[in-house]
Amino acid sequence: MATNRFVGYLESRKNITGCAGGMVGLVLTFTGVAGPYWAVVVLGLYGAGALIAPPERPALPDFPDPSAQLDEIRADFAKLQTYLADVDLPPGTATRLRALTDILDALLDPGWVSEILAQDPEGVHAVSRAVRQDVPEAVDAFVRTRWWHRMTPGQEPPEQHLERQLAVLLEESESLAAGLRETEARRQESHTRYLEDRQQ
Incomplete structure (x- = not known):
């Protein structure tokens, strides 16, 4: 030392x-x-x-860039999809869950959409939280509670809670996708104004 x-x-x-x-x-x-x-x-x-002499400046921490974070989330999303494929869900709930995973899949798909997402730290965090915490926790809680519901009928069906949770998560993901779309629309409008102003 x-x-x-x-x-x-x-x-x-x-x-x-x-x-x-x-x-x-x-x-x-x-x-x-x-x-x-x-x-x-x-x-x-x-x-x-x-x-x-100027003081020594400590080196900045080496954080992964957003695209590397998205690569890790993609790997975790693949694990989540494998897990969800083995879970037996009621048809209506399965449809809502599929709509949610379709949006997450589109947001994480490598290409220009994920490049826009990578520039939004809050959006990256929201997708990460949905993939790594919210969706698996909601589904796992449903699976465990469903077993107890069979033992003690008459309680509120666990799929109702799961559907409410998925509705919230679906709304969040749709809002995130809409926000990214708005970002692109504003960028397009800015470029249009730039080109029109250049002619004046």
């Missing part, structure tokens, strides 16, 4: 700037300007250089 710090200081801006100041001190010594106080001059110029 101490060795790493020492090596880090040798490579630091403070040491390099201080060494440059010390070299100036040596030049002054050899030209006779420093006189008998040459050691004080060399050390003083080294210290002055080390003090005026």
Whole structure:
């Protein structure tokens, strides 16, 4: 640890700037300007250089870019689809779930749509949350509750809760898709105005 710090200081801006100041001190010594106080001059110029050097800037954390995040979400979405294929759902609920997964699939499909999505961090987070948390949790809760419902009939059917949850998630995904479509529409309008203004 101490060795790493020492090596880090040798490579630091403070040491390099201080060494440059010390070299100036040596030049002054050899030209006779420093006189008998040459050691004080060399050390003083080294210290002055080390003090005026800009501080070291820590490296920025290496976060994955949005397209890499989407690649990970795509892999998780494929796992989710495999899981959903094995779940037995009532026909109406299955239709609503298919509509939701179709939108998620379209948003994650590599191409210009996912490129627009990648520029929207909140949208990426919403899709990630739907794929990794909301949909699997809703379906798993339905599967577990359905078993208990068979043991204690007369309670509210678990598919009603699942349908309400899927309705909310479907509305969220449709809203996200509409927002991305609006972004593209505004971009197109801006380009039209730019071209028309160029003619004036």
